[in-house]
Amino acid sequence: MIVSGWYPIFLREMLLFRRKLLRLGYLFSAMVVPIIYLLAFGLGLGKTVKIHGSDYLTFLIPGLVAMSSMNNSYTWVASALNLNRVYFKTFQVFVQAPVSPSSIMIGEVLAGMVKGLFASFLIIIVGFLTSPHFSLKPIFIIILLLNCFLFANLGVITGMLSKSHEDTATYANFFIMPMAFFSGTFFPVEKIPGLIKPFIYLMPLTHTNIAIRKAEPDMEWLISFAVMIVYSMVFFVYGSRLIKKYSE
């Protein structure tokens, strides 16, 4: 059986993921944070606050999907890769195999995307149950897939650069957590003071939140989509390079 180099890496992650899914704790941990936000902000403010002419819950759910897909794609890849590299040493098996660095990258990223999509799927179900105006459009799915891809790539970079598992959590606290709150998940980015707006527009999740809420592609959607593509490509190339240069 001849297979592409990325597939066994992806398959390995899926076999491990299947085992995790059978544990109740995994499902709970994937859902708990966005559900808390949904209850605290969405259902609390949902009836009283209007954004862009619709109720707050309709505004919030795509943001929660973006945040959840970011968190899960990024965290699972960064954490698993770092543990496999530093503690369990299973990453050695990949770099000692005759597969290209980009194949390793693709395998890890696709696995991260599946985990991100799975968590997003749970939020989408909740969205359909709680918000009558919530709907899935093709551009929503495109942006969701791209967001998972982008942050899984960033997860590989973090997993490769972190010297310990604690470092991985530190990166998440410095970059992922602020992004979750300031990139337009809970409120529109135009409400943010002008002084810090340039920083906000540097954050990739800002562009996910802009693009995922659009009903139809327009110029703003195209710009955000292009920014996400650029980030994804840069992260992919840099992650592949880190794998290529890996040395113990």
Next chain:
Amino acid sequence: MIEGLGLQKHYGNIKALNGVSFKINQGEVFGLLGPNGAGKTTIIKMLTTLSRPDSGKCTIGGFDVIKNPFEIKKLIGVVPQENNLDRELTAYENLLIYGMLHSVRDIKKKIQGTLEMVDLWDRRNSNVSGFSGGMQRRLLLSRALLTEPSVLFLDEPSIGLDPLIRHQMWDVIRRTRIDGRTVVITTHYIEEAEVLCDRVGILSKGELIALDSPHNLKATVGEYTVEFISTDGRLIQHICKSREEAHNLAKANETPVTIRQSNLEDVFIKLTGERIE
């Protein structure tokens, strides 16, 4: 077949290898013997593309490890010192993933063959986390053999195993020596190096201080060792070139003495003044 030339490696301020050079012939079982921290694993990591030397060069089958890593990876099988099996997966799944990474043909048949070789076929669907240390070492060996590598690297293959299991492991390693396969073993077990290796390189503090067959190494320093306890309770060892010299030394000693054949540890002590621990 395998050549290292002037290999140097630093980890921070620690000099792990200091200009190590060696040649390993095709089909031989070559041992790297030395205490912990001597540089054995560093050499294995360099030869298996896992670590880059600061300077120097290593080749396998004419391919440069740095310039042609892809070609090297097709030739080698590795049993690492640290267990890098996926503990949450079954034995079969571990081998399946490894075989797919190496594009092994007839993969199911080969997995069965290698698992039967190490007596783990019956446990193929058990999670590795439930395996004993010996079973995990055997699974690592079967995984390395799955690709039928031309060169097999075994980094401390029997570390942490009790004597009975260690001897079983040696039997399996002996059986891997087929079709002109080259085997490179690192060990700090004297007996392991003597039993398995055609030639042995002795490493101390990042330097290769001797390289020859176990017999020649022992002959160089003396084939017989006289041991006795001194009046202040210390173990005294004298290495003698001949049986006569050993007997004469024993006769001259007033305390009870033991005369035995020298081993590679005696060689190491003679060359470095330290023991292999």
